Amino acid sequence: MTAAISYGPARVLPGDGIRISTNPDTEPFWQAAKERRLTACQCGDCGRFRMPPSPYCPHCLSKAKEWPVLPGTGSVFSFAICSKNPVTGADYVYVPVVVDIDGAPGARLIGNLTGCDAEDVRIGMKVEVEWTAIQDGWLLPNFCAA
Amino acid sequence: MVWASQDKCAIVGVGATDYYVRGKSWPRTINDMAGEAILKACDDAGISIKDVDGIAYYSGAGAGYYDKFDSALLMETLGMRQISFSASLTSGGGGSAGAIGLATAGLLNEDCKYAVTVMALQQLPQSRLGVIFGARPPDAESSFLQPSGLMGPGHLISVLARRHMHLYGTTTDAFAEIVMASRANAGNRPKAIRKAPLTKEEYEASPMLADPLRRLDFCLETDGAVAVITTTADRAKDCRQRPAFVHACAHGGQREWGRAFGWMGMEDPHFASSGHKFTADRIWAQSGLAAKDMDVALLYDHFSPMVLMQLEDYGFCEKGEGGDYVLSGKIRYDAATGGNAGGGVPVNTHGGQLSEAYIIGMTHVLEGVEQVRGNAINQVRDAEFALVSGGPAALPVSSLILRRG
Numbered sequence: 205m206t207a208a209i210s211y212g213p214a215r216v217l218p219g220d221g222i223r224i225s226t227n228p229d230t231e232p233f234w235q236a237a238k239e240r241r242l243t244a245c246q247c248g249d250c251g252r253f254r255m256p257p258s259p260y261c262p263h264c265l266s267k268a269k270e271w272p273v274l275p276g277t278g279s280v281f282s283f284a285i286c287s288k289n290p291v292t293g294a295d296y297v298y299v300p301v302v303v304d305i306d307g308a309p310g311a312r313l314i315g316n317l318t319g320c321d322a323e324d325v326r327i328g329m330k331v332e333v334e335w336t337a338i339q340d341g342w343l344l345p346n347f348c349a350a
Numbered sequence: 351m352v353w354a355s356q357d358k359c360a361i362v363g364v365g366a367t368d369y370y371v372r373g374k375s376w377p378r379t380i381n382d383m384a385g386e387a388i389l390k391a392c393d394d395a396g397i398s399i400k401d402v403d404g405i406a407y408y409s410g411a412g413a414g415y416y417d418k419f420d421s422a423l424l425m426e427t428l429g430m431r432q433i434s435f436s437a438s439l440t441s442g443g444g445g446s447a448g449a450i451g452l453a454t455a456g457l458l459n460e461d462c463k464y465a466v467t468v469m470a471l472q473q474l475p476q477s478r479l480g481v482i483f484g485a486r487p488p489d490a491e492s493s494f495l496q497p498s499g500l501m502g503p504g505h506l507i508s509v510l511a512r513r514h515m516h517l518y519g520t521t522t523d524a525f526a527e528i529v530m531a532s533r534a535n536a537g538n539r540p541k542a543i544r545k546a547p548l549t550k551e552e553y554e555a556s557p558m559l560a561d562p563l564r565r566l567d568f569c570l571e572t573d574g575a576v577a578v579i580t581t582t583a584d585r586a587k588d589c590r591q592r593p594a595f596v597h598a599c600a601h602g603g604q605r606e607w608g609r610a611f612g613w614m615g616m617e618d619p620h621f622a623s624s625g626h627k628f629t630a631d632r633i634w635a636q637s638g639l640a641a642k643d644m645d646v647a648l649l650y651d652h653f654s655p656m657v658l659m660q661l662e663d664y665g666f667c668e669k670g671e672g673g674d675y676v677l678s679g680k681i682r683y684d685a686a687t688g689g690n691a692g693g694g695v696p697v698n699t700h701g702g703q704l705s706e707a708y709i710i711g712m713t714h715v716l717e718g719v720e721q722v723r724g725n726a727i728n729q730v731r732d733a734e735f736a737l738v739s740g741g742p743a744a745l746p747v748s749s750l751i752l753r754r755g
Contacts, residue, residue: 209558217499224493255615256494262605282513282621285561290501300498302509302614312615314498322561327516344497 211285211322214299216346221291222338229257232271237343242333244308246270253311276333277350278303281312285322297322303331303347319349353598353636359454360586360593360755361719363397363579365390369541369707372473375573380413381427384470387577388428395579396590397464399428402579404435404462406453408445408740408748409710411438414471435462439601439748443650444741446711448601448629448748453580463581469712470575495612503743504568504653506611508560511655514622515562518670520658522562526553527676528654528697529566529704535683535728536701543570544705567654569703576712578719586755593755594719597735598639600632601748609744619669624659624742629749633737634665637751641665644751645733646721647681647695648714651702656742657681664737664749666695688731699728711740715750722754 226234229245233256236243245257248268252261260267281302289296301317317325318334330350335343365387367375375383392399411419421436435456439445445452446469453465488496500506514520529548536542548566556564586593607616607625616623634640641647641664649660658672667675675681680694690696700706700717707713718736720726726733734754741747 209561211561217497222497224488224497225490226493227490230490230493256491282509282516284500284505284508284512285558286499286505287558287561290499298499300500300505300509310615314495314500314614316498327513338497 219338244311315346362589363391363395370573372571383575387575404465407438408449444747446740447750451599468577520673524673532704536705595753597753598633598636598751603745626663
């Protein structure tokens with residue numbers, strides 16, 4: 205193994221460069237986000253979670269959906285450390301994290317992690333959601349080291 | 351259960367252009383390069399382009415990333431008389447090996463007599479893969495991924511590699527060995543883009559693009575075209591070259607892998623895998639063979655960790671032991687003995703996509719054919735079985751065993 209690289213503080217990518225789009229299946233997630241409520245798509249029949257939201261529960265094929273309010277915490281399942289702003293190419297340290305969402309087993313979200321140096325991010329560490337304003341008035345769930 | 355189509359078709363012709371650093375193929379056009387590869391493959395087989403009546407593509411008939419092959423335009427361009435089979439596997443490079451199975455489907459259904467499989471790639475500035483991923487406006491699904499800044503495939507694969515390191519103690523030393531072994535095989539190949547021997551120090555000096563992956567863990571960005579001709583075993587007898595029989599071939603995969611790194615929802619152990627266990631198990635069942643029976647393995651190497659995870663999924667070693675396997679020298683090609691000196695199986699004897707050229711999987715098919723013909727540049731002695739893989743990516747991925755004729 206080579207010596208670990210010192211990256212410094214992990215930052216969130218600037219929201220003004222980020223757009224999303226929605227469809228009728230995913231819209232409720234983003235509408236809740238706009239009100240700073242973290243939710244995930246839960247089957248209205250068998251209760252299992254799936255993300256991204258989709259028209260059928262892949263387990264029981266029900267089309268019924270619930271959007272429970274979740275605690276807004278989770279743990280890092282895996283991550284990368286990136287050092288260039290993908291829009292501008294300028295030096296910019298950010299850490300995309302794949303997060304297991306508390307209260308929604310099987311559902312993951314992918315965002316940027318802040319609140320620590322990039323080289324200190326670990327699989328399994330606890331995180332809390334934080335909201336980043338992006339284009340068109342939407343709020344994007346990112347994460348802060350808990 | 352032996353595959354009903356085992357050895358009933360064979361690859362009888364191969365053709366390729368020179369390989370160019372990304373963008374340097376201009377002012378050639380993509381159909382110019384595709385045509386050269388196809389005509390060379392016909393010549394190699396000893397047939398006329400006018401005999402070709404089937405086309406089996408992959409990547410949704412993609413020509414590179416932006417363009418699509420159009421069978422009618424290819425016919426018009428090359429003076430083909432008629433086609434009675436024109437089909438493509440879905441998704442991307444995961445179908446490269448599987449497209450040969452698609453060709454056999456057309457041949458054995460008597461839709462066509464000679465099927466060509468072709469890929470041409472030209473990465474002009476506006477059609478560079480990493481850029482395309484990022485420039486694409488996010489749809490409803492990718493809106494859950496793209497805002498994180500996971501823009502290119504290398505970013506995405508680094509997340510899987512990280513999980514593998516966490517679960518199994520895999521180190522970047524293993525990724526380095528995969529890159530260095532690939533480079534060692536490219537040194538004597540006239541067409542290879544990266545030929546200079548690579549030291550561990552040079553690897554470690556390579557910029558970290560998506561930690562834990564360095565630039566040298568990413569495959570080349572190249573232009574060029576490769577085509578192969580597949581026909582029935584009966585017709586293969588009349589062709590110019592020794593046939594490379596299609597001994598087993600499968601494409602697909604299971605939902606637990608699914609959209610893979612475009613989704614990130616895979617549970618362990620699928621997450622830190624290549625998604626190839628399903629098609630690997632199918633070709634072993636089709637053939638009664640196992641990894642240890644392969645004389646050479648041509649594993650799709652867009653990123654070095656995916657070679658390691660394929661070694662596990664195909665059963666060259668146990669799950670989680672890929673790091674130790676490669677670090678013990680078991681993927682090296684040893685020219686003196688024409689094999690692997692340590693009881694392993696040589697991997698990517700052509701230098702692969704990491705060192706020779708990246709034509710979205712087709713150079714692996716080409717090398718598999720040359721190995722079982724016995725005329726490869728880095729020939730494995732008495733090679734009878736060559737494993738070829740396509741992917742790892744969103745499903746389908748694919749697997750192929752070629753057998754010496």
